[in-house]
Amino acid sequence: MASELTLTVNGAKQVVSSAPETPLLFVLRNELKLTGPRLGCGMAQCGACSVLLDGEEVRSCVTPASYAVGKKVTTIEGLPAIWAAEKKLSDADAARTLHPVQQAWIDEQVPQCGYCQSGMMIAAVELLAKNANPTVAQIKDAFTNKAPSPHLCRCGTYAAIIDAVQRAAQSMKG
Amino acid sequence: MSARAQTLGAPLLPGTITRRGFVKMGGALFVSLSVPAEFTYANGEGQTSLDPSLLASWLEIRSDNTIVARTGRTETGTGMSGYYAQVIAEELSVRPETISLILGDTDRTPDGGYSAGFLFGMENVRKVAAYTYHALQDLAAKQLGVPAGNLSVTDGVVSGGGKSVSYGQLVEGQNLDLKIPVSGGYAKIDPASPDGNGLAGLDGFTVTGEPKTKAVSQYKVIGTSYPVPGIPDKVTGKTQWSCDVTLPGMLHARMIRPATMGSSLISVGTLDKKQFPTAGIVSKANLVAVVSPNEWEAINAARSLASTTKWTDWAGLPGSDNVTKTIRAYPWGAPTESRGAKGPEVRAALASAAKTISATYEVPYVRHAPIGPFLAVADVRSDGSVTVWTHSSQSQGLRAQIANTLSISPEKVVVRWLDHSGQYGRTTFGGDGAEADAVILSKLTGKPVRVQWTLQEDLAWSSVSPAYVIDVKAGVDTSGRLSAIQSASYTPHQSDARLLGAVLAGMPCVTPKAGSWVATEWPYDKIQNRLEEAYGMPSIGSDATSSGLRGNIMRTPGQRQQNFALEGLMNEAAASARVDPVQFRLDHTTDQRLLDILNKTAKAAGWEARPSPHRSARKTGNAAVTGRGVCIMVRSNAYWVGIAEVSVVPATGAIQVTRFTIGADCGKVINPRQLDRCMKSGVAMGLSEALKEEVTFDEEKVTSTNWSRYKILTMAELPEIKVVQISRDDKGFGGGSEAANAVVPPAVVAALFDATGVHARRLPLAPPFVAGLLRG
Numbered sequence: 001m002a003s004e005l006t007l008t009v010n011g012a013k014q015v016v017s018s019a020p021e022t023p024l025l026f027v028l029r030n031e032l033k034l035t036g037p038r039l040g041c042g043m044a045q046c047g048a049c050s051v052l053l054d055g056e057e058v059r060s061c062v063t064p065a066s067y068a069v070g071k072k073v074t075t076i077e078g079l080p081a082i083w084a085a086e087k088k089l090s091d092a093d094a095a096r097t098l099h100p101v102q103q104a105w106i107d108e109q110v111p112q113c114g115y116c117q118s119g120m121m122i123a124a125v126e127l128l129a130k131n132a133n134p135t136v137a138q139i140k141d142a143f144t145n146k147a148p149s150p151h152l153c154r155c156g157t158y159a160a161i162i163d164a165v166q167r168a169a170q171s172m173k174g
Numbered sequence: 175m176s177a178r179a180q181t182l183g184a185p186l187l188p189g190t191i192t193r194r195g196f197v198k199m200g201g202a203l204f205v206s207l208s209v210p211a212e213f214t215y216a217n218g219e220g221q222t223s224l225d226p227s228l229l230a231s232w233l234e235i236r237s238d239n240t241i242v243a244r245t246g247r248t249e250t251g252t253g254m255s256g257y258y259a260q261v262i263a264e265e266l267s268v269r270p271e272t273i274s275l276i277l278g279d280t281d282r283t284p285d286g287g288y289s290a291g292f293l294f295g296m297e298n299v300r301k302v303a304a305y306t307y308h309a310l311q312d313l314a315a316k317q318l319g320v321p322a323g324n325l326s327v328t329d330g331v332v333s334g335g336g337k338s339v340s341y342g343q344l345v346e347g348q349n350l351d352l353k354i355p356v357s358g359g360y361a362k363i364d365p366a367s368p369d370g371n372g373l374a375g376l377d378g379f380t381v382t383g384e385p386k387t388k389a390v391s392q393y394k395v396i397g398t399s400y401p402v403p404g405i406p407d408k409v410t411g412k413t414q415w416s417c418d419v420t421l422p423g424m425l426h427a428r429m430i431r432p433a434t435m436g437s438s439l440i441s442v443g444t445l446d447k448k449q450f451p452t453a454g455i456v457s458k459a460n461l462v463a464v465v466s467p468n469e470w471e472a473i474n475a476a477r478s479l480a481s482t483t484k485w486t487d488w489a490g491l492p493g494s495d496n497v498t499k500t501i502r503a504y505p506w507g508a509p510t511e512s513r514g515a516k517g518p519e520v521r522a523a524l525a526s527a528a529k530t531i532s533a534t535y536e537v538p539y540v541r542h543a544p545i546g547p548f549l550a551v552a553d554v555r556s557d558g559s560v561t562v563w564t565h566s567s568q569s570q571g572l573r574a575q576i577a578n579t580l581s582i583s584p585e586k587v588v589v590r591w592l593d594h595s596g597q598y599g600r601t602t603f604g605g606d607g608a609e610a611d612a613v614i615l616s617k618l619t620g621k622p623v624r625v626q627w628t629l630q631e632d633l634a635w636s637s638v639s640p641a642y643v644i645d646v647k648a649g650v651d652t653s654g655r656l657s658a659i660q661s662a663s664y665t666p667h668q669s670d671a672r673l674l675g676a677v678l679a680g681m682p683c684v685t686p687k688a689g690s691w692v693a694t695e696w697p698y699d700k701i702q703n704r705l706e707e708a709y710g711m712p713s714i715g716s717d718a719t720s721s722g723l724r725g726n727i728m729r730t731p732g733q734r735q736q737n738f739a740l741e742g743l744m745n746e747a748a749a750s751a752r753v754d755p756v757q758f759r760l761d762h763t764t765d766q767r768l769l770d771i772l773n774k775t776a777k778a779a780g781w782e783a784r785p786s787p788h789r790s791a792r793k794t795g796n797a798a799v800t801g802r803g804v805c806i807m808v809r810s811n812a813y814w815v816g817i818a819e820v821s822v823v824p825a826t827g828a829i830q831v832t833r834f835t836i837g838a839d840c841g842k843v844i845n846p847r848q849l850d851r852c853m854k855s856g857v858a859m860g861l862s863e864a865l866k867e868e869v870t871f872d873e874e875k876v877t878s879t880n881w882s883r884y885k886i887l888t889m890a891e892l893p894e895i896k897v898v899q900i901s902r903d904d905k906g907f908g909g910g911s912e913a914a915n916a917v918v919p920p921a922v923v924a925a926l927f928d929a930t931g932v933h934a935r936r937l938p939l940a941p942p943f944v945a946g947l948l949r950g
């Protein structure tokens with residue numbers, strides 16, 4: 001049965017009416033119209049649906065919405081604001097600045113179909129928060145061996161992702 | 175610029191054509207409309223197609239000097255939207271950033287056609303842009319009073335005689351009547367279609383005539399790394415994907431698929447109304463679904479209903495371990511295509527050869543396996559109009575098929591294209607996703623319906639790239655050169671375009687006709703005698719009531735499999751002749767482009783000339799052995815080379831590809847950076863096919879239905895990739911990204927041979943298979 005859940009998503013409080021076990025993905029997409037995270041496998045095997053929960057990557061396709069109550073949810077739509085807050089950018093600067101991971105994804109021309117890339121960027125943000133200067137081996141490890149599954153890209157953009165993570169690491173240092 | 179000028183539910187770009195505006199124009203050439211958006215919904219005014227003979231259907235120049243261009247071709251994830259913009263910009267002498275594209279919508283684009291690559295898609299818009307350019311020159315000459323020959327154009331501003339005028343100013347209020355010459359028509363159902371897919375006209379309208387196009391030496395935009403337009407929106411979350419479509423009153427649907435691939439429905443189960451208060455059951459023949467305004471309720475209700483729905487037993491598949499046996503057992507008649515010298519000459523050359531080498535190569539069933547399972551939204555209205563939002567690279571073919579399934583005129587149907595997960599050829603014939611499910615459910619419920627397939631469903635029920643068995647034979651002369659090659663490839667159907675939903679609902683479908691084709695483009699002109707035959711059989715497990723394994727084309731279709739055998743044979747022959755495999759290829763061709771790309775790629779890879787296998791090759795032990803291998807391919811006016819370096823542990827059969835060098839000469843390179851990206855990503859897909867992919871099934875159903883059973887390449891398995899490009903100004907354009915996957919498996923197999931001395935003649939090179947092969 002639906003109940004009221006209060007979520008903090010991309011910095012804003014949101015009250016939704018949903019069955020508490022509804023996967024966060026469907027609440028974000030259908031109730032809050034945040035369509036950055038997308039449905040892939042629906043079973044924690046691909047990473048297309050990844051979002052940050054208090055800075056940790058989770059698979060929103062298998063995370064009950066109720067589990068997100070009291071935590072901060074971030075989707076790719078909210079990444080620029082995180083960066084702006086971290087860098088204390090003026091409103092004017094914030095409005096024209098993307099998160100360095102997003103900027104690197106554009107500069108390195110990463111997305112092909114792009115379907116997997118929201119989750120890839122979320123994984124990159126989490127990785128760079130823990131390791132500001134990852135090697136190629138560490139990037140491969142993070143995108144492959146971290147539970148619950150590898151981040152899969154059927155278009156095969158892995159080389160571009162590695163380039164973009166390293167570019168983002170550089171610009172975040174700068 | 176955005177790849178999609180329209181976002182669903184938002185106003186169209188100001189100035190974009192509406193039917194009213196279109197009618198008002200009365201065939202006007204240049205329009206500078208500022209008509210407000212009148213419909214954001216297909217069929218709003220009953221307009222379901224544009225007249226391809228009117229320039230305004232293709233191109234619109236607005237008073238601010240921006241341009242809207244329309245084509246039925248779509249972005250498939252390789253950067254087409256960027257390339258089209260570059261080509262149009264080049265011919266018009268404008269900046270590509272000023273161009274917005276409208277792609278793939280049947281009611282808002284004029285030509286239809288395949289999105290099977292740049293070569294197929296570019297020619298129409300290029301010619302239209304060239305016609306427009308010349309018309310603009312004439313107009314400017316009149317307006318400025320300067321002869322056309324004395325005018326020059328930069329960034330859409332025409333100058334001459336000390337005067338200048340922008341395109342936008344030039345066309346303001348103009349009403350010229352330039353017709354675009356076209357031939358062809360929209361896709362339609364044709365049971366006699368020679369391609370075996372039951373459709374005709376998949377090429378759509380073709381712009382005819384030969385307008386003068388820019389000389390390659392004058393190119394300013396083509397050859398530069400113009401950024402692919404849709405990427406920023408995909409990165410920030412602004413793109414509206416097909417999965418983002420929501421309509422008022424829309425129901426979410428989940429399908430309940432038959433227990434096996436050939437089961438019939440015995441009884442539909444029941445739903446507990448208390449548990450699922452707003453869910454409903456919809457069914458027609460073997461098409462069963464749950465609908466609900468709430469997606470999560472639909473998911474849970476579908477699970478519940480599936481557990482109580484009963485199906486007949488069926489066991490009409492051979493099991494994936496028996497595919498080769500099944501193909502061998504088919505009562506083969508004559509080949510559907512045969513190419514090269516006549517049989518007797520080849521047989522005579524083989525009979526008189528000093529030595530012959532024969533082998534059989536096998537490629538398993540694989541599938542497109544998009545990361546996002548497919549979905550479609552359909553709205554079938556009581557007035558008979560049908561709108562479908564989906565991601566198809568053949569919107570007009572899909573339109574024809576939906577009209578056929580619903581037994582209505584195609585004029586009633588509009589297909590709207592939106593971005594979705596890459597599909598690598600799966601939608602080339604219209605379909606192959608949830609479109610039929612969605613229209614049937616919408617018709618039955620009277621509501622807009624969104625059908626989202628699950629991953630399991632997508633990996634079990636979507637069409638597949640069929641298995642191949644290929645017999646090859648070479649005659650070797652006394653000098654070790656090849657005097658003759660004979661090949662015969664056997665495969666189940668691969669243009670079975672039936673819509674799954676229509677098959678299951680027992681509604682009209684296209685009629686596929688089994689066949690196959692010789693896809694190889696012959697690279698070795700020094701081999702005088704060759705005979706290539708292709709044999710096709712119907713889809714496995716398919717009959718009137720079951721869809722079976724609907725065979726479909728997939729990236730580099732036919733040639734990927736046939737070239738695997740041909741290049742395998744070349745490597746076997748080189749080894750038998752004790753000749754370096756790069757040199758062996760150089761020895762069998764006079765084609766300078768092939769010679770150049772082979773030499774350049776080998777050099778980039780640091781290739782050491784010597785025969786395979788390596789002198790320390792070994793097929794036992796726990797210590798890794800290394801090897802390298804090469805292969806080539808010629809496809810669509812492009813020359814490809816793949817060089818793999820591998821490390822193998824013989825005892826376990828575990829293969830690691832440590833480096834891959836890929837070379838391509840695809841004529842004039844349009845966008846070097848995006849080509850680099852596509853070549854590298856193509857290597858990733860090719861490695862996935864070489865090492866991991868196989869659709870498995872038992873006698874009843876597909877069993878590789880999630881990512882731990884249908885394994886694809888992960889990032890950790892990606893080797894260092896080196897890219898070699900040759901751009902040529904005098905060879906036109908070639909296919910620049912598709913074939914990248916196909917030059918991987920033969921190179922990896924050759925590298926495995928170099929490391930171990932053992933030829934692997936089937937894919938994928940999964941560790942148990944390789945270990946078994948090495949044990950002998």
Ligand code: FES
Binds near residue numbers: 045059
């Ligand atoms: S959709 Fe959540 S991990 Fe695949």
Ligand code: FES
Binds near residue numbers: 114115116117
């Ligand atoms: S970009 Fe297409 S799946 Fe990753």
